[in-house]
Amino acid sequence: MMLVRPTSGRQPAMSLPKGTVDTQMHMYLPGYPALPGGPGLPAGDLPTPDQYREFMTWLGIDRVIITQGNAQQRDNGNTVACLQAMGNVARGVAAVAPEVSDAELDALGEAGVVGLRIMDLPGGATDLSALEALDAKAAARGWMLAVQFDGSNILDHETRLVRLRSRWVLDHHGKFFCGITPDSQHVDAVKRLIDTGRCWFKFAGVYESSKTGGPDYDDVAAIARLVASYAPQRIVWGTNWPHNLAKEQKDYPDDVSLLETVLGWLPNEQSRHLALVENPEELFNLPKWQV
Numbered sequence: 001m002m003l004v005r006p007t008s009g010r011q012p013a014m015s016l017p018k019g020t021v022d023t024q025m026h027m028y029l030p031g032y033p034a035l036p037g038g039p040g041l042p043a044g045d046l047p048t049p050d051q052y053r054e055f056m057t058w059l060g061i062d063r064v065i066i067t068q069g070n071a072q073q074r075d076n077g078n079t080v081a082c083l084q085a086m087g088n089v090a091r092g093v094a095a096v097a098p099e100v101s102d103a104e105l106d107a108l109g110e111a112g113v114v115g116l117r118i119m120d121l122p123g124g125a126t127d128l129s130a131l132e133a134l135d136a137k138a139a140a141r142g143w144m145l146a147v148q149f150d151g152s153n154i155l156d157h158e159t160r161l162v163r164l165r166s167r168w169v170l171d172h173h174g175k176f177f178c179g180i181t182p183d184s185q186h187v188d189a190v191k192r193l194i195d196t197g198r199c200w201f202k203f204a205g206v207y208e209s210s211k212t213g214g215p216d217y218d219d220v221a222a223i224a225r226l227v228a229s230y231a232p233q234r235i236v237w238g239t240n241w242p243h244n245l246a247k248e249q250k251d252y253p254d255d256v257s258l259l260e261t262v263l264g265w266l267p268n269e270q271s272r273h274l275a276l277v278e279n280p281e282e283l284f285n286l287p288k289w290q291v
Contacts, residue, residue, distance in 0.1 A: 016060035019289025024238025032078035098133035120149035152178035204238035
């Protein structure tokens with residue numbers, strides 16, 4: 001059964017600032033089947049836009065970036081339908097082929113898509129071989145790229161990443177599956193990429209790469225604190241709802257505890273406002289939040 005934790009738990013101890021953007025989550029509607037090559041849809045009842053709206057109210061989220069899931073590969077019909085269902089509070093990140101037509105990109109833009117996804121891990125729809133082609137298309141439209149791969153190999157990819165012309169985000173805490181420390185060369189590479197002025201670093205899905213595990217995720221926390229201190233203007237955050245990798249109820253993250261832990265890696269209220277409001281506005285080219 002797909003695990004969508006009800007929103008009847010305790011409220012977060014910290015209040016999120018008005019205009020908070022959840023920059024990483026997935027949403028599904030009936031009628032959009034899984035396609036070959038992907039991991040399949042979540043089992044059981046699919047998490048719905050209405051459930052996510054309750055989730056937003058519970059945590060204090062005002063805006064959302066809906067990321068195309070791997071299950072539907074490059075068929076963005078579900079994401080487009082979810083954007084329509086969520087209305088103006090939502091924007092999307094799509095998965096497309098490197099040879100995608102301008103007409104398809106035009107249609108996605110009209111639907112609210114503002115970025116393209118590279119997912120160079122098993123089940124991903126578009127891998128790093130398409131990086132330069134999608135970068136050119138994103139840059140021409142003022143869109144961003146969401147880039148996810150095994151961060152163990154970041155030194156191998158750095159030369160290509162540093163040349164990107166579009167705004168882009170290194171997903172899921174870098175996904176350093178090899179396990180790294182603040183002194184690792186991988187962290188130096190992240191700093192150099194951030195120094196280009198086009199790279200952001202996303203706090204999301206910490207449980208997917210942590211070796212030490214929850215509830216504190218000490219290994220990822222050490223890297224996150226360092227990067228946040230180095231470049232507070234380049235951090236964004238996402239819930240990764242509905243946590244598709246959770247297999248059993250005991251493994252399902254407690255969303256309030258997860259939020260408090262991860263946002264606790266940011267040093268102060270100003271840095272949280274940057275990560276939750278101002279930084280995602282810049283990365284995704286969102287309108288400024290009107291207080």
